[in-house]
Amino acid sequence: MNVQGRNRSAHKSASEDWAEEVQSLVEKYENKDRNGTDNPAISAIHGQSGVSRRRTQENIDLSENSPRPSLPFAKSDQGSVGQDISRIRTQKSLESISTCVDHGDSYRLSNRDTAPPSADQSGSLPELREEVLHAVGQHDHLEPKHPGTRVELQKALFNALERQSNDKEFLPLQALDDFITENTVRRELEAEFDHLSKTEIEACVHYVCTRKKISDPRTKHLKFTSGQRIFALLIMIEGLDSFLNLKSQGLHDIDLPLKDNCQRSSHRPKTFTCFQSWSPFRLRSFDEWQWKLLAPYFSTTKDREERVLFYSLPAPTVMPWLSETGPTSADPEPDRFGGYSTVKKVKIHPSHHNFQFPEGCEPCFAVKKLYTHKKKEFDREVDALKRFNTRTNSNLVQLLATYRHHNNYCLLFPGADGNLKDLWEANPQPVAEPSYKRAMWMAEVCHGIATGLSQIHQHRTTEEIRRDAIEIAKEDKKGDSPAGILSNTPANLRQNEDRFGRHGDIKPENILWFKNYKPDSYLGVLQISDFGLTRFHSKHSISKHMSDAVGGQTYRAPEFNTTRNGFDQSYDIWTLGCVYLEFITWYLLGWEQVDDFSRKRTKEDDEALKSFNKDGFPEDKFFKLDGDGSQATVKSSVTRWFEVLHSRPDCTKYIHQFLYFVEGRMLRVMKTERAECGEVAGELCKLLEQCEKRPEFCLHGIPEI
Structure with a gap:
């Protein structure tokens, strides 16, 4: 019996055993929502445990066409249907890369075992029963050399495409691993190339499915690739008959997208002549359809510096x-x-x-x-x-x-679910009955905001120490001046280790609200965001800033108008004090009174403009200026508002002390009188501890008249 006959016999005996599993796999993709909404089937499948197994990985030198000997690789203990995800720590030479140029495929494969599952471990595609073929619909345009599974596989890949609102499509990586398995590839290759020996077929399967480790002679970085995308693309455009030519020239997924009429790799110094015999229609099909298989994979890195990856994505990327x-x-x-x-x-x-x-x-x-x-x-x-x-x-x-x-x-x-202002608006009414959980949440998140800002103000980074040392070494090479020699001493390097920053735009809109990040949290988690104005400086340059590096008209500090220079960390303390005062207003009085407080500040601004016979728009900032704009004072409406809050019958000792600190150490016109952020975080930490130790501290109202 020839190879083709053996294949048909094997398919027939396996069909009954696998039909039910394959039918459910095909229906999963056929029944998904084509409008871009969630797919419960995929969500349920993603993250399920896979079967551990040992495979080999191939090494490729980009300067050569021939592969190196296979090397063993660690087994996986987790995965999902159709793919085996390895959770081991990846190579440091790979993790040190901060720029990703291959759509994230190297990072995806670095966290996966060397190959997708073999036939007995996945829902790969045998010769199917007639009712299963009917489930994916009819197709009148396919005439492969050996139909049957080829038609079914192509339709399954088409059905797996995710269509977006702009009519663009991409093939999810989950589908790629579900369908382009060792058994599927073996079956299709045996059907297409029945003259190949079993050893030759297995070499082709290895070429498609085995993860390959690549060393690039131009860099020291590791990359990974396989041939799954190439194989799927050939199935989808009916080009499997060209597979051997593409394989002979070493075409891999990492070469996609091909450019210059499919003649050159995008990421390697390789050219391909295997497409010269292709028709213009097939070339165009390859060029257009390759983008459907190149949706990026976003990944975190695990090196000590936790670098964030930057993806350079061509315009056609979906x-x-x-x-x-x-x-x-x-x-x-x-x-x-x-x-x-x-x-x-x-x-x-x-x-x-x-x-x-x-x-x-x-x-x-x-x-x-x-x-x-x-x-x-x-x-x-x-x-x-x-x-x-x-x-x-x-x-x-x-x-x-x-x-x-x-x-x-x-x-x-x-x-995020919104920002701090959205949280206030979503919960507009103050709670009638005091709640310890609510009070503790208030104390925790306010302390957390101060702690986050303190991280900015007192940041240190070893990367900057190395950068300083390199710069110092460069300067020393220029001359042997005493200053140059002394600058390279350990004491000076330790001094340069300190880096001080400021945010520059603290306001409710830049404090994000994550409603469900902590299941036991009263109203969610708050995190500082929007770092577009953040600056980091060494000790000697911390106060030398330009006026365009601050924002927030409502919450701006007085020095923005009076001096227009010297914007340092104390600027953030003023803006944070404004936010805290509004936060306490919402806590005691509700959202409407936060809005009313803003109107009172605007009205006072309007009255001041009229009294000085000045043009301009009234603002709800927290300070006012004198006639020539050189001196500032806290608005009387703000001072009276502190009194209003203190007089509330539900104002607890916690809130009283919080208000005293905001008024006395944060909203100070003279920036030298403002607390440092470490003091703010420390004071709120003490208040939080008092709330934890003595619940009555944040529950029993004691109004001050």
């Missing part, structure tokens, strides 16, 4: 969004650094990221698009955010990834 909501291009908000930005919420297909979310929290993400072409402005916010990604339980929002697409720079964050 993002792996299942849904997206947010502002249209008609309503961007101005950014303080000269451009515009919009924020939208997206849901990423679960097989296109490895970000961890708290149990019970539906994964959702926020994409901030900066309408600027200046990389320096983009790097400013990214640099500030990356400094804190190594910290656990941070009160600062975590940056997950960055990318450039359509010439716009974008930042990827966990999706």
Whole structure:
């Protein structure tokens, strides 16, 4: 019996055993919502345990066409249907890369075993019963050399495409691993190339399914690739007859997207002549359809510095969004650094990221698009955010990834439910009965905000120490001056270790609200965000700032108007004090009184303008200026508001002491009289401890008349 006959016999005997499993797998993709909404079937499958097994991985030198000998690789202990995800720590040489140029495929494969499951461990596709073929519909245009499973496999891949609202499509990585398995590849190759020996077929299966470790002679970085995308693409455009030619020239997934009429790799110094015999129609099909298989995989890294990956994405890239909501291009908000930005919420297909979310929290993400072409402005916010990604339980929002697409720079964050102002509006009425859980939540989140700001104000980074040492070494090479020699002493290096920052735009809109991040939290978690104005400076330059590096008209500090220079960390203390005063107002009186407090401040501003016979628009800032604008005082409406809050019958000792600290150590016109952020965090920590030790401290109202 020839190879083809043996294949048909094997398929026939296996069909009955696998039909039920395969039918459910096909129906999973056929029944999914084609409008980009959640797919419960995929969500349920993602994250299920797989079967551990040992495989080999192939090594490729990019300067050569021939593969190196196979090497053993660690087994996996976790995975999902159709893929085996390895949770071992990846190579440091890979993790040290901060720029990702292969759509994230190397990072995806570095966390996966060397190959997708073999036939007995996955829902790969045998020769199916007639009713299963009927389930995926009829197709009148396919005429492969050996139909049957080829038609079914192609239809399954088509059904797995996720269609977006703009009619773009992408093939999820989950589907790629579900369908392009060792057994599926073996079956299709045996049917297409019945002249090949079993050994030759297995070499082809190995070429497609085995994860390959690549060493690039141009860099020291590791990359990984396979041939799954190439194989799936050939199935989808009916080009499997060209597989051997493509394999002979060493074409791998890492070469996609091919450019220059499919002649050159995008990521390796390789050219391909195997497409020269293709018809223009097939070439165009390959060129267009390859983008459906290149939706990026977003990943975290695990090196000590926890670098955030930057993805450089070509314009035709289809993002792996299942849904997206947010502002249209008609309503961007101005950014303080000269451009515009919009924020939208997206849901990423679960097989296109490895970000961890708290149990019970539906994964959702926020994409901030900066309408600027200046990389320096983009790097400013990214640099500030990356400094804190190594910290656990941070009160600062975590940056997950960055990318450039359509010439716009974008930042990827966990999706918040809103900001602090949204929280106030969503819970507008004060609680009639005192609640210890509510009081503890208030004490915890206010302390957390101060702690987060303190992280900015007192940040240290070893990366900057190394950078300083390199710069010092360069200066020393220029001359042997005593100053140059002394600057390289350990004492001076330790002094340069300190880096001080400020946020520059603390306001309720820049404090994000995550409603379900902690299941036992009263109203959720708050984190400081929007680092576009954040600056980091060494000790000697901390007060040398430009006036365009601060924002927030309502919450701005008096020195913005009186001196217009010397904006240092004390600026943040004033703005945070304003936010705390509004926070306490909401806590005691509700959202309407927060709005009323704003109107009172605006009215006082209007009266001051009229008294000085000045033109201008009244503002709800917390201070007022004298006639020539050189002196500032706290508005009387603000001072009276402190009295109103103190006189409330439900004002507890906790709130009284909180108010005293805000008025006496934060909202001070003279910035030298303001507390440092460490003092703010320390004071609120003491108040929090009092609430924990003595519940009556935050429950029993004691009005002050």
